[in-house]
């Protein structure tokens with residue numbers, strides 16, 4: 442499995458986990474939005490997904506990433522807009538941190 | 543879960559209240575992760591020290607990553623690291639304002655945030671922040687310190703709200719003067735005037751602070767949150 446695919450799988454698992462915890466049936470496609478009116482998660486859900494995704498990434502790749510950083514908040518296109526965008530963003534942070542696939 | 547599986551982060555453990563708290567918690571069987579900018583003399587098999595500035599986000603993330611990798615459950619964080627500076631409003635440089643807010647406010651916020659992320663997994667935790675009676679007394683000569691501690695106390699209340707759902711409590715211990723390095727440079731008569739404003743007019747002792755920390759740490763105390771406890775009374 443390539444790194445992007447691995448990261449996407451982790452992210453989907455995090456959304457799935459929140460779906461089970463909250464007892465809500467959530468859409469979990471790669472283009473599913475995480476913010477905005479069509480978002481699959483509510484605002485608390487987004488916080489929970491980002492937090493558990495960050496922990497999973499750090500566990501798997503031995504990194505110490507903080508996903509909600511200045512860069513994420515100032516990007517013109519929010520990295521939290523969809524599963525695809527968040528995956529790309531996470532992969533770029535992992536690459537910057539020099540994490541091996 | 544016994545203490546032997548549980549960890550606590552205490553900031554500012556090289557001296558003063560933080561050092562005493564670390565020693566007490568080690569005696570009681572906790573795993574303690576401590577930090578300060580300088581080194582620590584504490585040597586214990588369950589103690590790990592990090593030389594860091596609590597306002598340094600990367601260093602703080604690194605310390606909490608070490609807690610995570612230890613496999614211990616992070617049950618509590620004591621955001622004790624703090625710094626003070628006495629000055630008149632009209633002669634306080636911006637650099638002092640930055641320094642006090644960095645350590646007292648941003649340090650507390652960063653460590654609370656990283657601690658809460660780890661506590662979420664277990665659905666329980668205790669965040670104990672350090673305010674000060676300076677807030678209740680609006681002390682002249684301590685405008686910036688007082689404002690920074692007021693920020694800590696407000697932050698703690700909102701934190702308590704956002705974390706309540708997750709079984710994590712957040713409270714502030716707000717000591718009156720306790721004889722440590724922090725107040726060593728303040729003239730005795732000034733301190734005495736402060737003590738005289740308290741409901742119970744004496745200096746605080748480490749044990750007074752410990753008693754409040756113990757009350758908040760109690761595993762059964764799942765319902766006290768968002769509180770600011772002023773030692774010595776209003």
Ligand SMILES: NC(=O)c1ccc[n+]([C@@H]2O[C@H](COP(=O)([O-])OP(=O)(O)OC[C@H]3O[C@@H](n4cnc5c(N)ncnc54)[C@H](OP(=O)(O)O)[C@@H]3O)[C@@H](O)[C@H]2O)c1
Pocket residue numbers: 553554555556557558559560577578579580581594595596597621622623624625626645649672673674675716717718719720721722723724725
């Ligand atoms: N003592 C009092 O009368 C009193 C009254 C009200 C509230 N408080 C609060 O209680 C807490 C503890 O006070 P204390 O009297 O024990 O103070 P203290 O004796 O001055 O000790 C402060 C500790 O914090 C550490 N520290 C300071 N800046 C730091 C930074 N940027 N990053 C990491 N660690 C840092 C210091 O180590 P390094 O210098 O090596 O970094 C030291 O270990 C503080 O939050 C204080 O505001 C104290």
